[in-house]
Amino acid sequence: MKDQKKTPLFDRILDYINEETTPFHVPAHKMGKGIHPKWKDFAGENIFKMDLTEVQGLDDLHQADGVIQEAQELAAEAWGADSSYFLVNGTSGGIVASICTAAKQGEKIIVPRNSHKSTVYGLIVSGAVPVYISPEIDREKGLVGGILPSTLQKVYRDNKEAKGMVAVSPTYYGVCSDIKRLIEITHQYNGIFIADEAHGNHVYFHEKLPKGALFLGADLCCQSIHKMSGSLGQSSILHTKGNRVDVNRLKANLQMTQSTSPSYILMVSLDLARSNMAIKGHKLLEDLIELTEKTRKQIEKIPFIEVLGPSITGIHGIAEYEPARLVVSARKLGIQGYELYKLLRKDYQIEIEFGDYFYGVCILGIYTTHDELDRLVRALKDISMRFRGQKKPLVWNEELPPIPPQILSPREAYFADVEKVPWSRAKGRIIADMVVPYPPGIPTICPGELITDEVWDFLDAQSKAERHFHGSEDGSLTSIQVVSKLG
Ligand SMILES: Cc1ncc(COP(=O)(O)O)c(C=O)c1O
Known part of the structure; x- marks a missing residue:
């Protein structure tokens, strides 16, 4: 057992500051001297002294073997992982790196329809082909539910070559799927399970909270420590467990999705938040x-x-x-x-x-x-x-149209020539964006998919009912980006 009171990165930074070494290194504000006085008046001086870079003794995030590694090992122990990697570009960067690690160009990966947009970016960067899986919908509540293990079983049976799956749990709304079963099924098919635990990093520290995906055997797990466990905005952690993941490939992908000048202030905040959660969580x-x-x-x-x-x-x-x-x-x-x-x-x-x-x-x-x-x-x-008594209650109880055929992968659609067309002329075209009507808040159509009659009719009816859309330019369905005619 490690001593979770330890905060190695924070301590080593204080030592460096106390040594008063002359800084001929980035950042150019030189430990606060160049920061605007207004900001220093408000925030004080010390925080800026901590805005350092890979000076000698402070390790290197991308090749960690010193204090950053020590801090990451403490994090791995606190969350029950085999290894942990600090993320300075949020969980978003971790998800993109995870998808690139699990599936290459043209390979299939199972993706819930209610994924965060970073999952779509992961598909665009990797070139992997999504096999979408629909979560259940509570139509009366207008709420996206969980993914049924039986649905996943069926998707794997039809796509045995899929390299794994991504799952969000808990969702923004607090909804958790049966992650244990989803992981078991994924492993039966030798897939890699990527847990998007942006909202679930705290669950490891109390038995009354749902069980964390790492605890249940997830291979990769991305957590926004800034969302629930008290680190600074943009600071997250990616954990690994087991031997399904090629760790060298993961590290290479993390270099691609993260800055070569990672913020030490963000990393220190992870070091301190981890200690706090482990001790007082x-x-x-x-x-x-x-x-x-x-x-x-x-x-x-x-x-x-x-x-x-x-x-x-x-x-x-x-x-x-x-x-x-x-x-x-x-x-x-x-x-x-x-x-x-x-x-x-x-x-x-x-x-x-x-x-x-x-x-x-x-x-x-x-x-x-x-x-x-x-x-x-x-x-x-x-x-x-x-x-009370001023307006009619809001109701929604719609049947969603089936997921439309995928003509291009998200990457192909993203890099294709696109044009904007009025919604009235969009039927039969391949969409370049996604359209997410609320409720229930999952995309009816994703990049590369065909705007079928059913999709068009459904979205048109939602538009006439003045629903709000995410993904479309102005929150309405006036016009839409489609792929220019192929060949
Ligand atoms: C489900 C989900 N996954 C991933 C992310 C991305 O997290 P971050 O903001 O740490 O990049 C979010 C952000 O809101 C999210 O809600």
């Missing part, structure tokens, strides 16, 4: 879970306001719910999630993570306080009073 999460549960109960009692919780498990492929998340809806008041998001900021000085058609997603953290949550509850109570 259990207690902090215990408090957070208790606080969230209490708040959820209070919100449940507010008329016309809904909140997601563990009761949604057991159907729609949802194996577990991440209890430390608060996802609220005012749809019974006729208020969309986007409107709720704006209203909370404008009238109550509360900024939540985002809103979609039905939901407002509030991200809580290990230092969220009772007072902050109390303020949210009071705001929701007020909204419930102010807006």
Whole structure:
């Protein structure tokens, strides 16, 4: 067992600063001297002294064998991985590197339809061909559920040569699939399981939270430590487990997706967040879970306001719910999630993570306080009073069209000549972008796919119903990027 109180990178940086070595190296602000005085007045001097580079004694992220390696080994132990790699370009960079490691140009990889856009970028960079798998949809709630193991079994049976799969769990909404079974099935087919745990890095530190994918045998696992475990924005970790992954290839791919001047401030924040979670994580999460549960109960009692919780498990492929998340809806008041998001900021000085058609997603953290949550509850109570009886409740219960045929890989579509056409003339064309209507928030069509009659009719109906679209230029369906006519 390593001593998780240790913070090797932080300590070595302080030593370097105290040595007062004359800096003839980047960054050119020279340990803060060149930073704008306004910023120094606000932030103080010390943080800028820590903005260093690979000076002697501070190791090299891309060939770590000193303090960075020591810090990464502590992280590997804290999360139960075989090896861990600090990411200074977020989980996004880790996902791209992971996909490039698992599947090469032309090889198949199973990708959930509700993947983060970094997965699509991974497909574009690697040239791998996605075999899309649809998560279950709770149509009444307008919520994307989990991936059913039986669906994955079928996809593998039809695509035995697939090199593995990517899975997001928990999702932004706190939904967890049966990751244990998905990993077992992937391994039966000798595939590599890539866990997108952008939102799940904290679950390893408390038994009341869903089991982490690494614990369940994932081969690669990307975690945004900045989202839940208290490091600085953009700092993440990629972990590996087992012997399915070619680690040298992974390291090469990480060099491709990350800066040659990685920020030491970001890496230090990972070193310190890891120590904090390993030492105090259990207690902090215990408090957070208790606080969230209490708040959820209070919100449940507010008329016309809904909140997601563990009761949604057991159907729609949802194996577990991440209890430390608060996802609220005012749809019974006729208020969309986007409107709720704006209203909370404008009238109550509360900024939540985002809103979609039905939901407002509030991200809580290990230092969220009772007072902050109390303020949210009071705001929701007020909204419930102010807006009742004004508008019709929002409903959605649509059947999604089947996934359309893939004519080009995402890479081919991305690099093809494209043109913009009015939506009315898009039928039968190959799309260069993706279109994601809300609800439920998964792409109806992805780059390289054919705009079939069914897809066109579905999206057109959603557009007439004034749904919001992600991926299209202005959030509507006025015009769309398609691949110019082939050959
Ligand atoms: C599911 C999912 N995966 C990956 C990412 C990318 O993470 P990062 O912002 O750390 O690059 C996000 C970001 O929101 C996400 O929600």
